[in-house]
Every structure is written in C-alpha cells, then in structure tokens.
Amino acid sequence: MKRTIKLLAMGSLIAASSLYAVSTAGCTGCHGKQFEKKAMGVSKVVKDMSKADIVASLKGYKAGTYGGAMKGIMAGQVKSLSDADMAAIADTIKGGGGAQAPAEAAASAKVIDINEGLDDPNRIAKEDLGNKKEVDETVLGLRKATLDDEEKIAPPELKVDRPAPGAAPRFARAYVNAPPLIPHSVEGLLPITKNNNQCLGCHMPDKAKAVGATPIPPSHFIDYRPETTLKNGELVKEGKVVGLKGDIGNVSDIKLAKKKLNHLYQGRFNCSQCHVPQANIEPVVANTFKPDGLVGDLKAKSNLADVIDEGVE
Numbered sequence: 001m002k003r004t005i006k007l008l009a010m011g012s013l014i015a016a017s018s019l020y021a022v023s024t025a026g027c028t029g030c031h032g033k034q035f036e037k038k039a040m041g042v043s044k045v046v047k048d049m050s051k052a053d054i055v056a057s058l059k060g061y062k063a064g065t066y067g068g069a070m071k072g073i074m075a076g077q078v079k080s081l082s083d084a085d086m087a088a089i090a091d092t093i094k095g096g097g098g099a100q101a102p103a104e105a106a107a108s109a110k111v112i113d114i115n116e117g118l119d120d121p122n123r124i125a126k127e128d129l130g131n132k133k134e135v136d137e138t139v140l141g142l143r144k145a146t147l148d149d150e151e152k153i154a155p156p157e158l159k160v161d162r163p164a165p166g167a168a169p170r171f172a173r174a175y176v177n178a179p180p181l182i183p184h185s186v187e188g189l190l191p192i193t194k195n196n197n198q199c200l201g202c203h204m205p206d207k208a209k210a211v212g213a214t215p216i217p218p219s220h221f222i223d224y225r226p227e228t229t230l231k232n233g234e235l236v237k238e239g240k241v242v243g244l245k246g247d248i249g250n251v252s253d254i255k256l257a258k259k260k261l262n263h264l265y266q267g268r269f270n271c272s273q274c275h276v277p278q279a280n281i282e283p284v285v286a287n288t289f290k291p292d293g294l295v296g297d298l299k300a301k302s303n304l305a306d307v308i309d310e311g312v313e
Contacts, residue, residue: 054090118287175291179274217302220268223259
C-alpha cells in the first residue's frame with residue numbers, strides 16, 4: 001500500500017440521508033470529539049490535517065482514486081456529498097467542531113422499539129379473519145390481491161437509506177437474545193470475507209466502548225460445539241452415547257461444553273449470517289407477539305452465555 005490511510009473510519013462523518021446532512025457527529029466516536037485521536041489506533045490525527053487535505057481525501061474517496069483498506073467503506077459514505085458538503089465538513093473539523101449536537105446525541109442513545117404500534121387493537125380486529133363469516137380472497141395471506149393477479153404482487157419496497165455508522169439510533173431486540181438488527185448503513189462493509197471483516201473494527205469489546213458501538217457479546221467468544229466421536233458404531237457427544245439405548249436420547253439434552261476462547265469463535269465470524277440491516281418498511285400484518293422478559297438492559301444486550309443451558313438437566 002503506497003499511501004497511508006489518513007482517514008480511517010471517517011465514513012462515520014457522513015450520514016446517508018439528508019436528516020443527518022453533513023454532520024460530523026458520527027465520526028467522533030472513532031476520532032474523538034475534537035478529532036484528536038487516531039481512529040482504531042492506526043489513522044492519522046485528523047485535526048492535524050489541513051482543510052485542503054481533508055477535502056482532497058473526501059473527493060478522492062468519491063472518485064475512487066484515493067484510499068487503501070477503507071476505500072470500499074468511504075466510497076459508499078461520500079457518494080452523495082457535494083463539493084460544498086466536503087468543504088463544510090473540513091471547516092467543521094478545523095474550526096474545532098465535531099461534538100454531537102444535543103438532538104443527535106439523544107437520538108444515538110435512544111433504543112427504538114421496532115414493534116411499537118403493531119399490536120393496535122383496531123388493526124388486529126380488522127385482520128382477524130377467524131371471526132368473519134365471509135373472507136374475500138384479497139385479504140388472505142400477504143398478497144392482499146386476488147389469487148389470479150400476479151401483475152401487482154411485489155414485496156414491500158425496501159428503503160435502505162440508513163445513517164452512517166456512529167450516527168444511527170439503536171433498535172430494541174424483537175425478543176430476548178434475538179440477534180440485533182444493524183441500524184446503520186452497511187454500504188462498503190459487505191460482503192464479509194475470510195480476509196476482511198470490517199465490523200470487528202468497531203464492535204470488538206476492546207474497541208466498542210471508545211466508539212460507542214454495541215460490543216460483541218461473550219457468547220461469540222465461546223466454542224459451543226460438543227466434542228463428537230464415533231465409537232464402536234455409536235455416536236458419542238461429550239462422552240455420552242446418543243440414541244434410544246444410549247446415555248441420552250436427544251442431542252438437545254447435552255449440556256454444552258462452553259470452551260472459552262481468547263479470540264472470536266470462527267463460527268461467529270460471518271456477522272451478516274444472523275445480523276441484517278434494519279429496513280424502513282411498513283409490516284404487512286399486525287403483531288400480537290409479546291416478548292417475555294424483554295426489559296431493561298436486555299432490550300439492547302445479550303445474556304445468552306449465562307442462560308444457554310436453561311432447561312437442560
């Protein structure tokens with residue numbers, strides 16, 4: 001790599017929607033409120049760069065002519081910026097700005113309930129088909145159209161204009177220990193490959209607090225896979241023979257080994273396997289589901305490592 005990356009993670013400067021305009025609020029977690037820090041310990045100190053260098057870097061990312069490992073992220077973050085936007089960002093940084101505005105700080109701290117309003121009694125009554133004497137085919141299922149109409153059948157429009165990393169509010173989990181949704185834009189972050197997982201740059205526990213990100217939970221640093229062997233033609237897991245005539249009849253009756261690791265378990269490496277971006281769509285049906293125990297910290301935190309063996313004797 002010939003050029004040193006000057007603005008590692010500076011993509012957090014820019015939100016993808018006009019709501020966040022050219023605010024630098026999202027980047028302060030990595031670079032410091034006055035841009036005095038080395039992001040992830042490797043970038044240059046942005047406050048020491050000149051306005052011209054900051055603008056040139058942003059323009060280079062947009063044109064695809066600048067950057068190293070973070071080039072993919074930055075291309076997506078700056079694509080909607082005008083020259084005036086870039087100049088405004090440089091002015092904010094060099095003018096000593098960068099601390100979050102009160103409204104933005106409050107937005108990033110709030111945990112949003114994605115199911116709020118879906119249990120509206122009027123909507124539930126309208127969609128309850130069990131008590132109706134006659135049901136029109138246009139209200140059956142998710143189609144909301146006649147069964148012979150294929151012209152207008154399409155899934156809800158997916159709006160993915162999410163704010164940049166660091167500028168997005170958090171969303172409450174759908175139930176206890178549900179994989180949390182990704183509230184920010186993932187443009188430039190996906191796909192994850194064996195040699196490139198940029199999620200880890202912010203979400204590893206030793207970095208998450210400094211950048212205001214959700215830390216990867218302890219369960220992702222544990223190998224739960226039971227030791228499995230074939231002995232005398234019988235399946236043996238954690239030293240117990242599995243089968244009707246064995247020590248246990250079902251593999252779900254095994255207490256997991258919980259081999260604690262000092263590194264991320266590779267089975268958890270592909271973050272997008274379970275975590276998906278939060279989309280701004282109107283749910284097509286009401287929701288009567290009531291998550292048991294989803295209170296307090298559990299709305300935005302996992303305790304899976306503590307309760308994974310509940311119910312196993």
